[in-house]
Amino acid sequence: xxxxxxxxxxxxxxxxxxxxxxxxxxxxxxxxxxxxxxxxxxxxxxxxxxxxxxxxxxxxxxxxxxxxxxxxxxxxxxxxxxxxxxxxxxxxxxxxxxxxxxxxxxxxxxxxxxxxxxxxxxxxxxxxxxxxxxxxxxxxxxxxxxxxxxxxxxxxxxxxxxxxxxxxxxxxxxxxxxxxxxxxxxxxxxxxxxxxxxxxxxxxxxxxxxxxxxxxxxxxxxxxxxxxxxxxxxxxxxxxxxxxxxxxxxxxxxxxxxxxxxxxxxxxxxxxxxxxxxxxxxxxxxxxxxxxxxxxxxxxxxxxxxxxxxxxxxxxxxxxxxxxxxxxx
Amino acid sequence: xxxxxxxxxxxxxxxxxxxxxxxxxxxxxxxxxxxxxxxxxxxxxxxxxxxxxxxxxxxxxxxxxxxxxxxxxxxxxxxxxxxxxxxxxxxxxxxxxxxxxxxxxxxxxxxxxxxxxxxxxxxxxxxxxxxxxxxxxxxxxxxxxxxxxxxxxxxxxxxxxxxxxxxxxxxxxxxxxxxxxxxxxxxxxxxxxxxxxxxxxxxxxxxxxxxxxxxxxxxxxxxxxxxxxxxxxxxxxxxxxxxxxxxxxxxxxxxxxxxxxxxxxxxxxxxxxxxxxxxxxxxxxxxxxxxxxxxxxxxxxxxxxxxxxxxxxxxxxxxxxxxxxxxxx
Numbered sequence: 179x180x181x182x183x184x185x186x187x188x189x190x191x192x193x194x195x196x197x198x199x200x201x202x203x204x205x206x207x208x209x210x211x212x213x214x215x216x217x218x219x220x221x222x223x224x225x226x227x228x229x230x231x232x233x234x235x236x237x238x239x240x241x242x243x244x245x246x247x248x249x250x251x252x253x254x255x256x257x258x259x260x261x262x263x264x265x266x267x268x269x270x271x272x273x274x275x276x277x278x279x280x281x282x283x284x285x286x287x288x289x290x291x292x293x294x295x296x297x298x299x300x301x302x303x304x305x306x307x308x309x310x311x312x313x314x315x316x317x318x319x320x321x322x323x324x325x326x327x328x329x330x331x332x333x334x335x336x337x338x339x340x341x342x343x344x345x346x347x348x349x350x351x352x353x354x355x356x357x358x359x360x361x362x363x364x365x366x367x368x369x370x371x372x373x374x375x376x377x378x379x380x381x382x383x384x385x386x387x388x389x390x391x392x393x394x395x396x397x398x399x400x401x402x403x404x405x406x407x408x409x410x411x412x413x414x415x416x417x418x419x420x421x422x423x424x425x426x427x428x429x430x431x432x433x434x435x436x437x438x439x440x441x442x443x444x445x446x447x448x449x450x451x452x453x454x455x456x457x458x459x460x461x462x463x464x465x466x467x468x469x470x471x472x473x474x475x476x477x478x479x480x481x482x483x484x485x486x487x488x489x490x491x492x493x494x495x496x497x498x499x500x501x502x503x504x505x506x507x
Numbered sequence: 508x509x510x511x512x513x514x515x516x517x518x519x520x521x522x523x524x525x526x527x528x529x530x531x532x533x534x535x536x537x538x539x540x541x542x543x544x545x546x547x548x549x550x551x552x553x554x555x556x557x558x559x560x561x562x563x564x565x566x567x568x569x570x571x572x573x574x575x576x577x578x579x580x581x582x583x584x585x586x587x588x589x590x591x592x593x594x595x596x597x598x599x600x601x602x603x604x605x606x607x608x609x610x611x612x613x614x615x616x617x618x619x620x621x622x623x624x625x626x627x628x629x630x631x632x633x634x635x636x637x638x639x640x641x642x643x644x645x646x647x648x649x650x651x652x653x654x655x656x657x658x659x660x661x662x663x664x665x666x667x668x669x670x671x672x673x674x675x676x677x678x679x680x681x682x683x684x685x686x687x688x689x690x691x692x693x694x695x696x697x698x699x700x701x702x703x704x705x706x707x708x709x710x711x712x713x714x715x716x717x718x719x720x721x722x723x724x725x726x727x728x729x730x731x732x733x734x735x736x737x738x739x740x741x742x743x744x745x746x747x748x749x750x751x752x753x754x755x756x757x758x759x760x761x762x763x764x765x766x767x768x769x770x771x772x773x774x775x776x777x778x779x780x781x782x783x784x785x786x787x788x789x790x791x792x793x794x795x796x797x798x799x800x801x802x803x804x805x806x807x808x809x810x811x812x813x814x815x816x817x818x819x820x821x822x823x824x825x826x827x828x829x830x831x832x833x834x835x836x
Contacts, residue, residue: 255800265803312665333657335769336641337805345799346763349679357799434675438767440664470674470686471584474594476666 190237190245190286191495192230193293193488194218194252196320199226201233202488203241204495208304210488212240223274231283246502247287249494250280251296253323258338260290287507289498291334293317293490294341297483298325299332300493301445305484310442314435315483316343318428318450318457320403321356322364326439332497343435344368348427367427369403369450375420376401389414407453418456425457429464429480436478437470447483454482519566519574519615520824521559522622522817523547523581525649528555530562531817532570533824537633539817541569552603560612575831576616578823579609580625582652587667589619616836618827620663622646622819623670626776626812627654628661629822634813635774643770644812645672647757647779647786649732650685651693655768661826672764673697677756696756698732698779704749705730718743736782747785754786758793758809765807766799776812783811 188211192201199218203211214236216229234248254266263274277290298307298315307313307327317323322344326333334340344364345357352361353374365371380387380398387398390409394400409417432444450457462480469477485492501507517540521530528547532540543565545558563577583595592603606619627636627644636642636656646652651673655662663669673693674686681690682703694700709716709727716727719738723729738746761773779786791809798806814821830836 255804257804265800310665328657328662336639336771336807337769339800339804340767340769342766342769342799345766346675347677347759347797350677358801359797359799362799430676435767437671437674438669438764440666440669440671442665468676468688470671470688470691471594471668472687475584475586475668478665 188241188243188245189495189499190234190248191296191491191493191498192233192248192250193296193490193494194226194230194250195293196253199229199233200488200491201230201237202491202495203237203245204492206496206499208300208485208492208496210492212237223276227276227279227283230280234284234286245286247289247498247507248280248284249289249296249491249496249498250276251291251293251490251494252276253293255339255342256291256334258334258336260288260338264339287498287502289494289501289507291338291494291497292323292325292341293494294323295325295332295334296491296493296497297323297447297485297489298327298341298445298493299497300485300489301447301483302327302330302332303496304492305489306445306481307443312439312441313443313445314341314439314441314478315445315447316428316432318368318446318448320368320370322368323448343431346431346434348431348434363427363431367424367431369407369448371427372403372406372420372424372450373401375423376403376406376417379416379420387416390416403450407450410453410456421453421456422460424450425460426464428457429461430468432461432465432478432480433468433470436465441478443479443481445481445483447485447489449487451482458482517570517572517574518824518828519563519577520625520820520822520827521562521577521579522625522819522823523555523559523579524622525582528558528562529817529820530566531820531824532566532574533821535825535828537629537814537821537825539821541566552605556605556608556612559609563613563615574615576618576827576836577609577613578618578625578820578825578827579605580620580622580819580823581605582622584668584671585620585663587663587665589617589667593668616827616831618823618830618836620667620823620826621652621654621670622823623652624654624661624663625820625822625826626652626814626818627656627670627774627822628826629814629818630774630776630812631656631661632825633821634818635810636772639771641768641770642772642774643670643764643768643807644774644776645757645761647697647775647777649697649699651697652777672760675760675763677760677763692756692760696753696760698736698777700756701732701735701749701753701779702730704752705732705735705746708745708749716745719745732779736779739782739785750782750785751789753779754789755793757786758790759797761790761794761807761809762797762799765794770807773807773809774812775809776814776818778816780811787811
């Protein structure tokens with residue numbers, strides 16, 4: 179391993195979420211040497227690109243050495259080349275040519291792709307999935323993102339959109355999802371799911387949800403997954419029940435993914451993973467009961483992600499480094 | 508391509524099902540040069556091994572040239588090495604050392620693995636999945652089997668049991684499955700599912716199921732998926748409805764697999780696939796409506812398998828040929 183701070187070896191990683199553009203200069207060993215961020219105006223493609231360019235300029239100016247390129251992970255579905263954002267539930271992009279636009283503006287080698295794919299790659303390179311022959315990384319945020327690393331390579335599917343298991347249907351005629359379908363997994367096992375169930379309970383049984391409602395001045399519709407997570411951390415029993423329910427749905431989905439893909443390890447990242455064993459214990463218990471062939475076959479290890487909120491930018495930086503090394507950026 | 512009948516190039520393929528052991532001498536181009544079969548006494552591991560040995564002896568004696576080895580696909584879950592049958596819902600094996608036993612008896616290079624994996628490999632090498640970078644092969648028989656071919660390799664997961672999507676849960680608290688869980692996909696989209704729904708309808712509405720019941724002397728419990736398939740082929744309207752329902756469940760599951768894996772092609776094999784467009788048309792329609800991100804992303808092609816009932820033995824033969832070439836058999 180070269181000196182992590184050596185000139186020419188660091189790369190720039192960018193993570194575009196629904197509310198912010200976060201960037202970092204990342205050394206080959208995964209160390210984040212410097213960071214910068216801008217707010218994302220989600221309604222404008224042009225302003226999002228401006229924010230990306232501003233973050234790149236700021237970091238490049240502050241960084242002494244050469245940067246091998248810029249890796250960009252965004253909350254959208256990309257085609258296989260990364261040239262086109264096919265679809266983004268939370269941002270303005272529809273068939274947008276993000277990669278081409280950024281190539282013109284930044285004049286640097288680029289990797290552009292899905293943020294959860296980038297985070298998955300980071301966990302494989304530096305975190306909880308290190309050394310696994312087949313790792314699934316499940317990012318539990320407002321929704322569910324995912325990435326697949328097999329035999330040392332990120333696997334993005336035939337059209338670039340693998341790992342979107344947040345939209346596998348787990349309940350026929352279930353909750354409506356932003357993707358237009360009903361019953362998607364992310365409507366039951368995500369931060370949004372936690373908020374949604376809390377709001378339903380608060381509307382139906384305001385008395386039972388009294389302590390949760392105190393957090394939002396009695397306005398049930400304002401309850402979010404974050405409110406429930408904080409209440410659970412404070413020991414609120416209803417909140418703990420709701421978190422457990424999310425954990426059970428998480429474990430059931432992992433059992434389904436294990437039937438399909440038989441991974442060595444499943445890494446749980448994203449904001450909801452910060453609840454730790456409150457959500458992982460019920461998930462592991464459910465998996466142990468629901469894994470097809472249980473008792474006769476090993477199941478996957480289920481572990482918490484190690485890289486935290488910077489996983490996306492760390493992974494994107496390493497992916498552009500890899501693309502440059504392979505002559506693909 | 509060498510002469511398919513050339514000495515030293517053919518391999519022996521064996522397919523072990525719930526009722527029979529079928530074997531074939533298979534040329535490198537996939538041509539089946541000779542076949543043999545024995546009944547499988549499902550309740551005895553020893554007798555199944557006897558039947559395998561008898562088929563191998565018969566075919567080897569009749570075949571002029573050298574055989575590079577024996578590939579065995581069986582309706583069970585194997586560990587990654589093929590050394591151990593972990594679990595078989597329809598056969599007697601539980602942690603059985605099939606590979607070791609066969610190695611001792613046959614004294615030939617061996618590949619041992621899941622029958623649906625072998626069939627998937629055959630479709631990739633010689634059939635409907637040829638040239639695909641990521642192909643999922645779904646075998647609709649009494650249950651649902653599956654195999655994954657990615658970048659020219661069969662992918663069996665970290666523990667050897669990938670592709671068991673027949674046991675992903677599609678209905679919470681749904682129909683009981685032989686695997687011990689409830690709501691597995693194969694309880695809704697398989698030959699068994701077809702029979703099960705027919706029996707339920709016949710019990711609940713004997714009048715509506717009158718024409719189906721004529722086929723089994725009025726005994727609803729005797730109705731099988733095959734009865735329904737024959738009735739559908741004869742134009743029976745209830746049978747057609749039931750086949751359509753299986754097709755819709757098939758399409759929904761393909762949409763889920765597309766969200767997870769984003770394959771280029773999904774190949775439908777097994778006995779139920781012989782219903783052709785009766786089951787594939789509703790499957791494709793459902794997929795078109797249920798694919799997450801539809802309209803913004805390509806979905807997989809859904810096609811019928813090309814190799815028919817011999818896919819398993821053809822694939823097993825090629826897998827032992829490949830294993831020998833790579834020094835792994």
